[in-house]
Amino acid sequence: MALAVCLLFDGRTERAVRALWDRLESVGVPSLRSHTHGRHVPHLSYAVLRSWDPTRVGAALAGLGAGDPVELSFDGIGLFRRGRAWLLAGVTAELVARQERVAAAVTAAGADLHKHYVPGRWLPHCSLAPRAPLAQLPVLAAAVYDVLPLPARLDRAALIDSGTGQQWPLPTLP
Helix, strand or coil, X not given: CCEEEEEEECHHHHHHHHHHHHHHHHCCCCCCXXXXXXXXXXXXXXXXXXXXXXXXXXXXXXXXXXXXXXXXXXXXXXXXXXXXXXXXXXXXXXHHXXXXXXXXXXXXXXXXXXXXXXXXXXXXXXXXXXXXXXXXXXXXHHHHHCCCCEEEEEEEEEEEECCCCCEEECCCCC
C-alpha cells in the first residue's frame, strides 16, 4: 500500500483520459480502468509515499499554500519496466519546482518517499496501462497516437491510497 500526492484533471481532461482507457480496453489492452480495485482516477503524482503519518503529511502540504492550475500537453507515450505505459508531457520549470517543494515537505514530515519521486528522478506522467505485454505495444501505441496531442489542465489535488482508491481531497493545489 502507498499514498500518492496527486494532481487531478479538470472534467474535460478526465473524460478524455477515461475515454482513452476505454479505447485501450476495447482493443484488448488492460488499462488502469480495470486494474486492481477499479477505483483509479486519471492523475499526475507529485509524490508516492511508502510510509507516512497522515496528520503530519496533511499539515506539511497545507503549509505550501495554493498554486495555480497546471496546464500541460501530453504528446507521447512512455514505458517503465514491466510494461507500464503512460502519457508523456512536456513540463515547465515551475511544475518541477512545485514537485520538489511537495517532496521536501512530505519528507520533512517524516514520510518515506518512493525512490522514483525523489527530485531529479521524477518523471511526470499519466498512467494508461499497468502491465502491457510487448506484443500489445503496437496496438497500444496506435490507440494513443490517434488522440495525441492531448492538452490537459490539472485543477485539484488529493491524497490517494493506491491500495484502495480512497481519496482525501486537499484544500489547495500544491
